[in-house]
Amino acid sequence: MDTHRDIETLIEMMARLPGLGPRSARRAVLHLLKKRDTQLLPLAEMLGDVGRSVRTCLNCGNLSAQDICGICDSQKRANGQICVVEDVADLWAMERAQVFQGRYHVLGGTLSPLDDVGPDDLRIPKLRDRIASENVAEVILALNATVDGQTTAHYVARELEPTEVTVSGLAQGVPVGGELDYMDDGTLRAALSSRKPY
Numbered sequence: 001m002d003t004h005r006d007i008e009t010l011i012e013m014m015a016r017l018p019g020l021g022p023r024s025a026r027r028a029v030l031h032l033l034k035k036r037d038t039q040l041l042p043l044a045e046m047l048g049d050v051g052r053s054v055r056t057c058l059n060c061g062n063l064s065a066q067d068i069c070g071i072c073d074s075q076k077r078a079n080g081q082i083c084v085v086e087d088v089a090d091l092w093a094m095e096r097a098q099v100f101q102g103r104y105h106v107l108g109g110t111l112s113p114l115d116d117v118g119p120d121d122l123r124i125p126k127l128r129d130r131i132a133s134e135n136v137a138e139v140i141l142a143l144n145a146t147v148d149g150q151t152t153a154h155y156v157a158r159e160l161e162p163t164e165v166t167v168s169g170l171a172q173g174v175p176v177g178g179e180l181d182y183m184d185d186g187t188l189r190a191a192l193s194s195r196k197p198y
Contacts, residue, residue, distance in 0.1 A: 007029065007033070010029050011025050011026050011029050012025075014028055014029055053065050055067065057069035057072055059072040059126075059130070060072050060091075060103060060104050060105050060106055060130075061088070061104075061105065061106030061107075061108060061123055061126075062088060062091055062104060062106060063088050071095075071103055071104060072103055076101075077101065077102055077103050078102075078103065078134065078135075079101060079102045080102070080135060080136055080137035080138060081100075081101075081102030081103070081136070081137065081138045081139075081140060082102060082103050082104065082105050082127070082130065082131070082134070082136050082138075082139050082140070083100050083102060083103070083104050083105070083140045083142050084104075084105045084107060084127065084139060084140065084141050084142060084143065084156065085104060085105070085106055085107070085142050085143065085180065086106075086107055086108075086109060086110055086143055086144055086149060086152075086180075087106060087107075087108065087109065088106055089180075089181040090106075090142065090144070090179075090180040090181055091104045091106055092181075093180045093181045093183065093188065094142065094180070094188060094192075096185065097183075097185035097188040097189055098185070099185070099188050099189040099192045100140075100192060102140075103134070105123065105126070105127050105130065105139075106123065107122045107123050107124070107127075107143075107152065107156075108121070108122055108123050109121065109122060110122075110143065110144070110146070110148040110149050110151070110152040111148060111151050111152045111155055112148045119155065119159075122152070124156060124159055127139070127156070127160075128159070128160070128163065131160070131163050131165050132163070136165055137165065137166060138165065138166040138167075138168060139156075139160060139165055139166070139167050139168075140168050140169070140170070140192070140195055141153040141156060141157065141167065141168070141169040141170070142169070142170050142180065142191075142192070143169075144179045144180055145170075145179075146179070153169055157169075166197070167197065168195040168197050169195060169197075170191040170192060170195055
């Protein structure tokens with residue numbers, strides 16, 4: 001067993017995580033190795049536990065220990081509104097800000113011809129199914145204010161036209177190029193309360 005090669009492989013894997021480059025990954029790995037019993041081994045065990053137990057909600061795409069997440073399972077959240085987000089980080093940002101009391105739908109990305117992501121790669125058909133089965137009155141498109149996010153929002157709005165459900169989007173407060181996961185709670189609250197029809 002080549003211990004040095006294993007450590008280098010671990011550093012390379014850590015460097016692939018968002019926010020970590022090679023240097024910060026190396027510092028993190030060295031720190032974990034120094035604190036092997038109190039941090040490294042418990043972290044490794046927790047990563048294994050989470051990897052085995054967490055799954056994607058069959059209804060909305062959130063992460064949960066159950067097949068249906070607590071938000072989808074809660075009758076209090078069945079208020080006729082579905083907030084459509086790009087990914088789970090955006091859903092968690094909305095929940096952290098406590099600005100939305102309905103249910104969510106995670107698309108799983110945005111349309112991006114450069115990355116070869118088309119409509120069939122997103123969870124748009126499941127959204128249409130939910131509108132029909134959950135008595136939805138309004139769909140709020142809370143997609144990032146990027147070119148891909150806005151292109152996706154327009155596409156989803158067009159796809160939902162036959163359902164006759166009200167489709168709205170976030171308004172003021174979300175700058176062009178901004179991502180929901182990086183917004184403060186006040187900005188998210190203002191954007192949601194000032195939503196506009198699509």
